[in-house]
Amino acid sequence: AAGVIQSPRHLIKEKRETATLKCYPIPRHDTVYWYQQGPGQDPQFLISFYEKMQSDKGSIPDRFSAQQFSDYHSELNMSSLELGDSALYFCASSATEKYNEQFFGPGTRLTVL
């Protein structure tokens, strides 16, 4: 079965650079969620989109923005990167008829030097 696809899987950036993470949800899933998991930490919710509209917002820094496109894929844009942004970024998707069941992608590991 198709799963959530995230790209790239690994990304190395320097401070103050920008990064774009991409997420391709499971086909027919209309909701996308982004989570950040720091080293040794639990995942923290950043932001979610339903039918291309932002549906909920968590602890996403102002330097980050995200959007969901017409094909339901989502991109997380990160600017002015800081050392503390080094983390594993997960995308999850869900479908309206499968209420509250989120399927996670493998994550993108971002390292900021």
Added chain:
Amino acid sequence: AQSVTQLDSHVSVSEGTPVLLRCNYSSSYSPSLFWYVQHPNKGLQLLLKYTSAATLVKGINGFEAEFKKSETSFHLTKPSAHMSDAAEYFCVVSESYGGSQGNLIFGKGTKLSVKP
């Protein structure tokens, strides 16, 4: 506000013995509760979920959890541990409100070690 507390940061068992990972939740609304597993350098996999149906929930790989409203608990159990069960386990809550799919609130995680 909703939250989950995982009572043990690290649990160590011997292969073939029972596993108990404890979780208590706090929620103002009718909660949906989940257990996710994360193997080293891997993504998050859903083990099981409770969404106000049967209080005893069976998941994958022989795991199950029981929702106890009176104790606000959702402990994860398995009768017999396998070496492959060694991983980090997260108890997760999501509030149900207005028919929307809420974001997930993760516990701090319990690292399960399995000794031969």
